[in-house]
Amino acid sequence: MMDRLGFLTGRAARAILILFGVIVLNFVLLRVAPGDPASVLAGDQGAADPAFVEELRRDLGLDRSIPAQLWVYTKSLAQLDFGQSYREQRPVVGIIAERLPATLILTLTAFGFALAAGISLGSMAARHAGSLLDTVLTSVSVMFFAMPLFWIGLMAILLFSVWLGWLPSYGMATVGADLSGLSYVADIASHLLLPALTLGLFYMAIYMRVTRASVLDVLDRDFVRTARAKGLKPGLIWRRHVLRNALLPIITFASLQAGHLIGGSILIETVFAWPGIGRLAFDALMQRDYNLLLAIFFITSAIVVGINLVADILYVAADPRIELGA
Amino acid sequence: MSRFLPSFALSVALSLSAWSSASAQTAGGTLNLIVQPEPPTVNVGVNRLGPTTYVGNKIYEGLLTYSADLKPVPRLAESWTVSDDGLVYTFNLRRNVKWHDGEPFTAKDVVFSFEKFLPALQARSRLNLAEVKEIATPDDHTVVFTLKAAFPAFIFVHNTAVLPAHLYEGVTDFRNAEANTKFVGTGPFKFAEWKKGSFIHLVKNPDYWGDGKPYLDDIFFHVIPDANSRAIAFETGKVDVLRAGDVENFDIRRLAELDSVELTEAGWEILQPVGYIHLNNRHKPLDDLRVRQAIAHAIDRQFIIDTIFAGFGHETNGPLSRLSQFKDTAVETKYEYDPAKANALLDEAGLKPDANGVRFEVQLVPLPYGELWQRQAEYTREALAAVGITVNLVATDVPGWFKRLTSFDYDLGQNFVYTTADPAVGISYAYTTIEGDNAGTTGGNVNGYSNAEVDRLLAEAGHENDAEKRRTLYSQAQKIISAEVPQIWTHDIVFPTLYREKVRNLITSGLGTDENFADVWLAK
Numbered sequence: 001m002m003d004r005l006g007f008l009t010g011r012a013a014r015a016i017l018i019l020f021g022v023i024v025l026n027f028v029l030l031r032v033a034p035g036d037p038a039s040v041l042a043g044d045q046g047a048a049d050p051a052f053v054e055e056l057r058r059d060l061g062l063d064r065s066i067p068a069q070l071w072v073y074t075k076s077l078a079q080l081d082f083g084q085s086y087r088e089q090r091p092v093v094g095i096i097a098e099r100l101p102a103t104l105i106l107t108l109t110a111f112g113f114a115l116a117a118g119i120s121l122g123s124m125a126a127r128h129a130g131s132l133l134d135t136v137l138t139s140v141s142v143m144f145f146a147m148p149l150f151w152i153g154l155m156a157i158l159l160f161s162v163w164l165g166w167l168p169s170y171g172m173a174t175v176g177a178d179l180s181g182l183s184y185v186a187d188i189a190s191h192l193l194l195p196a197l198t199l200g201l202f203y204m205a206i207y208m209r210v211t212r213a214s215v216l217d218v219l220d221r222d223f224v225r226t227a228r229a230k231g232l233k234p235g236l237i238w239r240r241h242v243l244r245n246a247l248l249p250i251i252t253f254a255s256l257q258a259g260h261l262i263g264g265s266i267l268i269e270t271v272f273a274w275p276g277i278g279r280l281a282f283d284a285l286m287q288r289d290y291n292l293l294l295a296i297f298f299i300t301s302a303i304v305v306g307i308n309l310v311a312d313i314l315y316v317a318a319d320p321r322i323e324l325g326a
Numbered sequence: 327m328s329r330f331l332p333s334f335a336l337s338v339a340l341s342l343s344a345w346s347s348a349s350a351q352t353a354g355g356t357l358n359l360i361v362q363p364e365p366p367t368v369n370v371g372v373n374r375l376g377p378t379t380y381v382g383n384k385i386y387e388g389l390l391t392y393s394a395d396l397k398p399v400p401r402l403a404e405s406w407t408v409s410d411d412g413l414v415y416t417f418n419l420r421r422n423v424k425w426h427d428g429e430p431f432t433a434k435d436v437v438f439s440f441e442k443f444l445p446a447l448q449a450r451s452r453l454n455l456a457e458v459k460e461i462a463t464p465d466d467h468t469v470v471f472t473l474k475a476a477f478p479a480f481i482f483v484h485n486t487a488v489l490p491a492h493l494y495e496g497v498t499d500f501r502n503a504e505a506n507t508k509f510v511g512t513g514p515f516k517f518a519e520w521k522k523g524s525f526i527h528l529v530k531n532p533d534y535w536g537d538g539k540p541y542l543d544d545i546f547f548h549v550i551p552d553a554n555s556r557a558i559a560f561e562t563g564k565v566d567v568l569r570a571g572d573v574e575n576f577d578i579r580r581l582a583e584l585d586s587v588e589l590t591e592a593g594w595e596i597l598q599p600v601g602y603i604h605l606n607n608r609h610k611p612l613d614d615l616r617v618r619q620a621i622a623h624a625i626d627r628q629f630i631i632d633t634i635f636a637g638f639g640h641e642t643n644g645p646l647s648r649l650s651q652f653k654d655t656a657v658e659t660k661y662e663y664d665p666a667k668a669n670a671l672l673d674e675a676g677l678k679p680d681a682n683g684v685r686f687e688v689q690l691v692p693l694p695y696g697e698l699w700q701r702q703a704e705y706t707r708e709a710l711a712a713v714g715i716t717v718n719l720v721a722t723d724v725p726g727w728f729k730r731l732t733s734f735d736y737d738l739g740q741n742f743v744y745t746t747a748d749p750a751v752g753i754s755y756a757y758t759t760i761e762g763d764n765a766g767t768t769g770g771n772v773n774g775y776s777n778a779e780v781d782r783l784l785a786e787a788g789h790e791n792d793a794e795k796r797r798t799l800y801s802q803a804q805k806i807i808s809a810e811v812p813q814i815w816t817h818d819i820v821f822p823t824l825y826r827e828k829v830r831n832l833i834t835s836g837l838g839t840d841e842n843f844a845d846v847w848l849a850k
Contacts, residue, residue, distance in 0.1 A: 035725025039732060041373075042449070042767050052449045053732075053767075059501065087366035089502050098522050154554055162558060169558050175525045175546050176356060273550040275523025283363065288725045 083291035103276030110200035118207025126215035145205040153271040170273035255311030355848035361547035386487035386511035412476030412791035433463040438491035476791035479750035514540035514844035541847035570821030575636035586827040593838020598647035599819040608774035620671035622661035639817035644808035657805035685714035688737035750788035775812035
């Protein structure tokens with residue numbers, strides 16, 4: 001029990017350190033990049049003298065040195081105050097809260113689909129290694145892996161929205177439809193299908209390749225041969241010996257990919273006009289909305305760190321040889 | 327009798343058809359538009375970004391709007407007079423106007439907006455206020471502006487939004503005021519909902535002062551960040567209008583071919599956009615007139631219009647747009663596409679090619695606003711390479727581009743600028759050094775161009791009350807500026823608007839789709 005607690009505190013401390021590092025690094029990088037919010041806000045005006053820009057800079061606290069600005073920021077962060085957005089003039093937490101659910105729905109659906117489909121198809125390919133089915137599955141996975149996400153997205157829109165007219169091409173819900181209850185859920189689901197599949201297909205291809213390789217590797221192991229020799233039923237061997245052992249690299253991969261998934265969602269959110277934080281981050285970067293951007297980095301990093309923590313725990317569940325705290 | 331009858335019948339028929347066309351303006355329906363990029367606010371008092379004014383101008387109104395031939399048209403002001411000496415502008419305000427929260431609109435709101443709110447947030451409004459000696463309100467429905475000196479452009483500053491004074495009582499920090507996000511105007515549409523990242527919804531203002539208007543029930547502004555996805559949304563009928571920049575020019579011709587889709591080039595008479603390649607006149611060798619002239623000769627501007635901008639655009643050889651009332655093509659110097667002449671001028675300037683054929687190197691900062699500007703940058707690189715000038719393209723995002731241009735940290739830089747209806751409240755700013763650099767924004771004098779004679783002419787022209795004298799002064803200024811090419815005017819921009827044929831009265835004034843849409847209706 002103590003072990004477990006110690007493990008968790010250690011990991012939590014490490015997570016906080018990582019998050020702090022992310023904030024400091026990005027804070028400095030953003031301020032070093034050419035252009036600041038004052039120049040963007042002044043640019044919005046079409047006419048401004050340098051005095052006007054300086055006045056703005058003073059108002060936004062950008063006339064201070066970077067360490068001084070960082071100190072002010074860290075102090076308010078310690079009180080869990082992420083500050084105001086320069087552009088929208090309201091707390092960044094509220095802005096992110098509006099957009100985070102959309103990204104979570106999209107990425108979790110894509111992630112779930114990618115894992116489920118990747119593991120099943122990968123196992124299927126491994127079981128029939130060398131067959132026509134294996135060749136077809138492997139080729140398809142290479143294809144999805146090789147194609148850029150935005151291109152798959154556009155082709156999916158062309159096929160399912162423009163030519164077939166089955167699915168909506170953009171947004172998260174039908175604008176102005178005023179639906180509720182089940183029909184609202186169905187409406188969101190129909191909007192979710194294309195972006196989630198597009199994002200998911202790419203990752204599915206990765207999980208499928210990893211699963212196939214991992215399963216083939218395990219199938220060759222002595223303990224599998226022993227299990228067969230013992231006369232265990234193939235289904236049992238498959239579930240208890242092969243799949244469980246083959247899962248380890250997939251967990252590693254999936255946890256590492258979680259960060260990528262959020263990154264990949266920026267492209268998908270753009271192509272499908274999905275109102276998530278990926279696009280919010282992109283817009284915030286373009287406007288140098290420092291506070292908003294840093295808070296997004298903080299939250300996405302927290303999610304990635306959290307997922308990795310969960311992966312650590314899952315390792316233990318999947319492989320009794322690994323101990324907590326190790 | 328026999329003569330009378332047909333003509334009587336004809337006049338009945340005509341009046342019937344006039345009546346039917348009037349009654350054909352059926353009320354009802356939803357208009358679906360695209361706003362991109364998503365604006366930070368729709369309060370046009372806070373900023374004047376394209377997307378902000380597109381949405382916000384349906385909610386907020388100014389005293390005036392302007393026709394396509396640049397005549398003032400009544401809006402919140404019912405009528406107005408300008409004294410003969412051009413010093414006193416008296417506006418008589420409409421009496422039956424209510425703010426969207428039910429409060430009455432009065433002269434107090436106009437004074438508050440002009441004197442306090444707008445100058446606090448908008449640099450341009452500060453310049454306008456600087457021309458004013460006094461603002462008086464003899465009664466609740468009259469506002470009298472007395473100017474320090476005659477300033478004819480003053481008539482063109484009154485499409486700026488009037489804001490509700492009653493929401494800002496006791497407020498001193500206007501930039502961060504909570505009331506900024508209430509979006510209370512007097513316009514034909516009221517703010518209903520903003521689902522960030524998805525859409526902005528405006529609904530009909532049933533208490534609008536215009537009789538029977540607006541016709542539409544509501545307007546949705548869809549947020550679609552990708553240009554291809556926007557084209558698809560239009561093709562599949564989800565949205566009814568595509569504006570400039572919604573899709574790239576090469577897609578416009580294709581979409582215009584679709585059934586019941588119309589294309590118009592109208593609606594830019596007030597903004598008058600012109601494409602630029604800025605030349606940093608403070609950097610060597612661009613400070614040499616011959617070098618700037620050589621660059622002008624080396625670039626085939628017709629190629630830029632025909633090939634890069636898909637034929638949308640017109641040649642221009644000076645600071646004013648073809649839509650300007652002061653444009654004088656007769657005094658402009660036209661720098662024909664002539665690489666041989668460019669080479670000769672560069673030789674004359676003493677910039678001989680080295681062993682690799684290179685005379686000198688420059689950095690070009692492209693406009694980070696989409697594909698076409700990038701292509702223009704690539705073309706410029708090729709065109710200048712042909713005369714021995716090596717161009718290095720600098721990749722930036724919008725803030726980086728702002729920063730480089732406004733701090734003279736560039737050699738060549740792309741831009742497009744709204745030169746606006748009157749040079750005195752628009753483009754004069756970009757060629758003068760009367761109040762220092764004027765380079766606080768990319769709409770300012772980022773060329774670093776300075777000519778005392780031009781400063782004098784433009785300042786005088788701005789404050790000349792005699793229309794003919796004013797015209798002469800602007801002609802003289804254009805003559806000098808055009809000859810000295812402080813920058814390349816690549817093209818007089820045409821921003822086409824595509825719309826479904828069922829959308830009627832989409833463009834009714836010089837403001838184009840930035841109008842308030844009180845007149846827009848949908849054919850059944």
